[in-house]
Amino acid sequence: MKNKVFSKIFAVVLILGLLLGACAPAPAAEPVQEEAAPIEEEAPAEDAAPAEEEEEAAMEPVTFQVFYPVAVDAPIAAILNGYIEEFQAEYPHITVEPVFSGGYGDVQTAIQTTIDGGGEPPALGVMLATALYDLINADYIAPLDGYVAGMEGGDAYVADFLPAFLANSYYDEQLWSIPFQRSAVVMYYNADMFAAAGLETPTSWQSWADAAQLLTTKEGDATNWGLQFPTGWPYWLFQPLAIGNGQNILSDDCTVVFDDPAVIEAVEFYNDLSAVYGAMPAGVQAVWPTATTDFASGSTAMIVHSSGSLTGILAQAEFEVGVMAYPGKEVDTFASVPGGGNFYIMKGAPQEQQDAAWKFVEFISRPNYVADYSINTGYIASRASAYETDAMLAYTADVPQALATRDVLQFAGAELATQNLGQVRGIFHDYIQRAFNGEMSPADAMAAAQIEADVAMADFCP
Amino acid sequence: MQASRKRSKSLPYILVFPTAAFVALFTAWPVLLSFYQSFFLQRMNIAKFREPTFIGWGNYVDLFTDPYFIDVIKNTLTYILGTVPISIILGFLFALLVNRKVRGIGLFRLAFFHPMVLPMVSAATIWLFFFTPDYGLFNSTLRFLGYSGPENWTGNPNLALLSVVIVAIWKNSGYYMVFYLAGLQNLPDDVYEAAALDGANGWQSLWRITFPLLRRTTLFITIIAFIDSFRTVDHIFVLTSGGPSRSSTVLLFELWLERFEYQDIGTSAAITVIFVIVLLAFTVTNLITSDRKEV
Numbered sequence: 001m002k003n004k005v006f007s008k009i010f011a012v013v014l015i016l017g018l019l020l021g022a023c024a025p026a027p028a029a030e031p032v033q034e035e036a037a038p039i040e041e042e043a044p045a046e047d048a049a050p051a052e053e054e055e056e057a058a059m060e061p062v063t064f065q066v067f068y069p070v071a072v073d074a075p076i077a078a079i080l081n082g083y084i085e086e087f088q089a090e091y092p093h094i095t096v097e098p099v100f101s102g103g104y105g106d107v108q109t110a111i112q113t114t115i116d117g118g119g120e121p122p123a124l125g126v127m128l129a130t131a132l133y134d135l136i137n138a139d140y141i142a143p144l145d146g147y148v149a150g151m152e153g154g155d156a157y158v159a160d161f162l163p164a165f166l167a168n169s170y171y172d173e174q175l176w177s178i179p180f181q182r183s184a185v186v187m188y189y190n191a192d193m194f195a196a197a198g199l200e201t202p203t204s205w206q207s208w209a210d211a212a213q214l215l216t217t218k219e220g221d222a223t224n225w226g227l228q229f230p231t232g233w234p235y236w237l238f239q240p241l242a243i244g245n246g247q248n249i250l251s252d253d254c255t256v257v258f259d260d261p262a263v264i265e266a267v268e269f270y271n272d273l274s275a276v277y278g279a280m281p282a283g284v285q286a287v288w289p290t291a292t293t294d295f296a297s298g299s300t301a302m303i304v305h306s307s308g309s310l311t312g313i314l315a316q317a318e319f320e321v322g323v324m325a326y327p328g329k330e331v332d333t334f335a336s337v338p339g340g341g342n343f344y345i346m347k348g349a350p351q352e353q354q355d356a357a358w359k360f361v362e363f364i365s366r367p368n369y370v371a372d373y374s375i376n377t378g379y380i381a382s383r384a385s386a387y388e389t390d391a392m393l394a395y396t397a398d399v400p401q402a403l404a405t406r407d408v409l410q411f412a413g414a415e416l417a418t419q420n421l422g423q424v425r426g427i428f429h430d431y432i433q434r435a436f437n438g439e440m441s442p443a444d445a446m447a448a449a450q451i452e453a454d455v456a457m458a459d460f461c462p
Numbered sequence: 463m464q465a466s467r468k469r470s471k472s473l474p475y476i477l478v479f480p481t482a483a484f485v486a487l488f489t490a491w492p493v494l495l496s497f498y499q500s501f502f503l504q505r506m507n508i509a510k511f512r513e514p515t516f517i518g519w520g521n522y523v524d525l526f527t528d529p530y531f532i533d534v535i536k537n538t539l540t541y542i543l544g545t546v547p548i549s550i551i552l553g554f555l556f557a558l559l560v561n562r563k564v565r566g567i568g569l570f571r572l573a574f575f576h577p578m579v580l581p582m583v584s585a586a587t588i589w590l591f592f593f594t595p596d597y598g599l600f601n602s603t604l605r606f607l608g609y610s611g612p613e614n615w616t617g618n619p620n621l622a623l624l625s626v627v628i629v630a631i632w633k634n635s636g637y638y639m640v641f642y643l644a645g646l647q648n649l650p651d652d653v654y655e656a657a658a659l660d661g662a663n664g665w666q667s668l669w670r671i672t673f674p675l676l677r678r679t680t681l682f683i684t685i686i687a688f689i690d691s692f693r694t695v696d697h698i699f700v701l702t703s704g705g706p707s708r709s710s711t712v713l714l715f716e717l718w719l720e721r722f723e724y725q726d727i728g729t730s731a732a733i734t735v736i737f738v739i740v741l742l743a744f745t746v747t748n749l750i751t752s753d754r755k756e757v
Contacts (some may be wrong), residue, residue: 109722112506134507134725221605222596230615233703281595282618284706289587290594420507422723426708433706437589462510 013052038377048156049280063095064353065122067111069104069341071181072308076100083373087363087369102342108135115348116142123349123357125182127343129168130417133253135344136171137419142347143174147358152388153311157365160383164338164409168417171253177342178361179382181373183308184408185240185337187327190215191320193301199411201324204331207243212279215301226279227302229270231436232286235416235428237304241266243413244335249428253418254345254461258428259443259450267435267442269329277421283437306339306406311378314399323401325408334411340379401429421459427452499731506725514728520733529710531716537623538692538712544627544685545634552631553638553683554676555575558668560639561646571643578637586697589617589629593701622702622710629697634690635690638683645679646672681752692737713737 070076077100084096099122101107105126114121115138127135135141147155158166158175163331165179192203193215199238202208212226232236235249242249247262257263274282292309294300296316304326313321325334343361345354363369367385371392374381386392396403418424431449434440440448502514525531531755556574560567580660592600595613604613612618615625649672655665673680698704704711704719711719713733721730735746 105722112722112725114505138506138509138512138725139509221602232705275474283614285614286616286622286706287594287703289590297538420724422507422719422725426719426723429705430707433619437617437706439619439707459511 003183024036027374036207049321060352061093061095062352064128064349064356065095065097065099066123066124066357067099067101067107067122068126069102069107070100071103071341072306075310076208076377079373079376083369084360085366087360090363091097094359096360104131105336108285110141111346112138115346119350120350121346123346124360125344125346125352125444127181129165129177129179129338129342129345130415130421131421132168132171132176132417134421136212140346140348141176141344142354143176144178144345144358145175147362148175157214157362162380162382162384162387162406163410164412165340165380165382167414168338169342177344178365180341180343180365180397181368181379182338182342182379182382183306183340183379184405185237185304186310186323186325186405186408187302187304188295188309188313189302189322189324190295190298190317191322193298193319194322201322202255202327204327205329207331208327209269209273209277209279212302213277214271216279221454222299223281224299225281225294225301226277226288227273227304228291228293228300229273229280229285229304230283231433232269232288232321233429234284234432235425236337237356238266238270238432239337239413239416240304240326240335241269243268243337243411248413250414250416250418254457256418256424256450256453256457258414258431258453259446264442264446265329265403266444267432270436271438271442282431307380307408308378310341310401310405314401321331321401323404323408325411328411334408336408336412337415338409338412339415374402380409418457420456423456424453427456465605482511493734496731496734496738499727500735502728502731504727517728521728525623525732527730533708534711534713534716537710540623541627541630541690541712542691543626545630545691546684549631549634550680550683550687554642556635556639557642557646561643571639574636576636577633578640580633582633582694582696583700584732585633586629586700589632590696590701593625596708603696616702617706619706619709625742626698626701626710629701630691630694633697634687638687640682641679642676645676649675677752681748685745685748689741692741 026150035041048412068076068080071359077098080098084098087096088094101110104127107125108131111121111125111127123142148158151157154394161179162182164184165182169177169179189201194211196428197211197214199211199214200207202211207228215224216226216228239249242263243426247257247260247263249258249260249263250256273280285291291300292313293316295303296313298319307323310321310323325336327333328335345357345361347354349357357381364373365383367383367389368391370381370383370386371389373379374386375391376394381387381392387396387403416425427449431440431445431452435442435445439445445452478700499514501518503511503517503520504514505511539679560571560574580588589600590601592598593615595601598613600615601609601613612621615621653671654667657671662670693714695712695718698710698715702710704715712738717730717733717737720726720733
């Protein structure tokens with residue numbers, strides 16, 4: 001039953017694919033052949049499609065929706081609408097309906113509730129790169145290998161994405177998502193303050209802590225902190241501390257290593273920054289939105305934050321803004337972790353919409369669009385070739401920090417993405433915050449987190 | 463004659479039907495569905511549990527034997543006891559304050575009422591800056607008043623819940639003020655005149671006349687305040703994300719976590735059922751007891 005439906009859909013898709021290849025005007029026109037869509041039943045479907053029918057199908061207009069979040073301070077809606085207009089000019093039979101859906105969580109919630117309620121999901125969604133396993137397990141998304149295989153130079157296309165960003169796209173040796181709006185954890189520093197104090201940029205935990213201590217000053221009742229480290233939602237900004245000590249907090253989708261001595265030492269380092277060096281506020285700092293303001297106004301010398309905040313900080317700051325990876329524990333080691341959202345194609349959408357969505361993904365990940373998106377939003381351009389476009393060269397000559405955000409990725413470890421992610425992450429947050437707030441010792445807290453996380457993953461992992 | 467009587471008998475039902483149908487479809491049916499789902503193990507983010515399996519009371523047993531869920535219930539009770547009485551009392555006091563004919567009184571009413579007009583997320587974002595340690599307005603004011611305790615409101619496990627309570631009180635008292643104000647302005651003048659003639663002082667007429675006469679208003683406000691305190695979690699997302707270490711996680715926030723973060727349909731259905739039962743029990747008892755007193 002399912003197979004029948006599938007092969008029918010497949011036939012339509014195939015025809016459509018063939019015609020797209022034939023009709024799409026110039027530039028990157030793909031001479032798409034029978035590999036246009038994924039997998040098996042290829043041969044019979046192809047035979048069944050006589051030429052005239054193909055012509056008709058080509059004219060069939062397709063409309064699909066893309067659900068996207070706005071997670072940074074940039075006019076995402078206006079930018080996307082511009083790209084969509086240009087896309088529709090190139091593919092006149094495809095109409096893209098962008099649906100702004102809140103934050104990342106809201107996009108995923110909207111898609112989940114649509115599917116669970118028996119509705120038809122949008123063909124395309126921008127969701128967190130780390131949502132991968134949840135989306136696969138729930139059977140919401142379709143693998144993309146068939147599409148890549150059908151592209152001319154498909155392998156080169158995939159290989160052009162920065163490896164740190166692509167790491168979250170694979171599972172079971174299949175490709176499930178395409179990097180779109182990606183970021184990384186970085187450390188921002190006030191280069192003017194460093195110069196005035198005669199400080200070099202830090203290269204180790206020790207020199208980082210010393211600099212933060214030196215740059216902490218009292219001003220009446222208020223303290224100008226050397227460092228602010230938002231930990232209201234701590235795993236992401238914390239990970240580079242652990243990575244900088246030689247041990248990420250996970251090793252694969254079924255294994256977390258919260259209780260490794262190196263991870264515990266990283267928690268202790270966070271605590272020492274306030275307890276020993278007096279260089280930042282003590283305990284959990286729920287200061288994600290205010291930290292950037294404090295930094296840009298010059299009252300805090302260093303903050304750790306998302307690279308996505310760069311544009312906003314540069315717009316406000318009246319000093320030279322430095323961007324770098326976290327210093328690691330040992331001298332001249334550094335660390336970071338990627339973040340942000342990818343494109344996912346929903347398998348519940350009609351096949352012709354999925355195919356049209358892929359066309360859009362391909363279009364929007366052309367180097368010139370990737371570069372333009374990065375310049376206008378502050379996200380890190382996700383493809384290497386985007387950095388060679390004229391627009392990007394001109395931009396990075398002007399704003400060298402944009403290159404620095406890309407360069408931290410060479411020090412990046414994997415972002416926390418596991419089976420049963422919501423629960424595992426919740427457990428980690430619970431205990432690491434207890435350690436930050438002194439309710440438990442770092443060693444006890446991380447040991448307890450490890451035990452609970454193992455239980456939470458037990459059903460999910462063989 | 464008979465025909466017309468018949469018609470008049472069925473007419474009320476016909477008139478009520480559209481509303482009843484909507485209530486059944488959008489309220490009763492989802493509740494029944496949740497009740498049904500709460501007896502199944504179903505998790506959307508794991509292939510082997512994607513199809514529901516009947517486990518009886520399993521979800522409820524799991525919830526009530528989980529010390530963490532007990533904490534959530536404690537937090538919820540603290541949150542309700544912290545917000546409801548105080549915001550009602552403040553609403554009443556504000557109403558007394560602005561219930562006079564003075565030039566420019568509209569401005570004061572507006573000042574008390576405006577937090578209600580703001581969406582909760584905006585209000586919470588504003589408060590996020592108020593709560594900022596060191597230079598935040600809230601902390602500066604407290605320091606001016608002689609406070610020297612911890613200032614990290616949203617990051618301190620002992621203060622996080624209190625900070626969301628404060629925002630809720632700030633947000634809601636002005637709203638309740640409006641109901642009290644409307645109530646006050648509908649009170650008959652003659653009772654007060656009679657009381658004044660009998661030599662009642664201000665306190666007596668407030669306590670013996672105003673307050674009892676406003677009992678209906680108080681009942682109404684108590685119900686909406688109680689229900690509000692259960693369903694408002696927007697500010698928790700903005701201010702604390704339920705943390706630190708889950709110390710500001712209340713029932714509805716937990717429900718959201720279970721359903722959308724953990725993708726656990728059975729458990730979230732069970733929490734929904736608990737939710738509905740508590741709200742129903744409260745509303746019904748409140749209406750029954752107050753109706754008795756009313757006569």
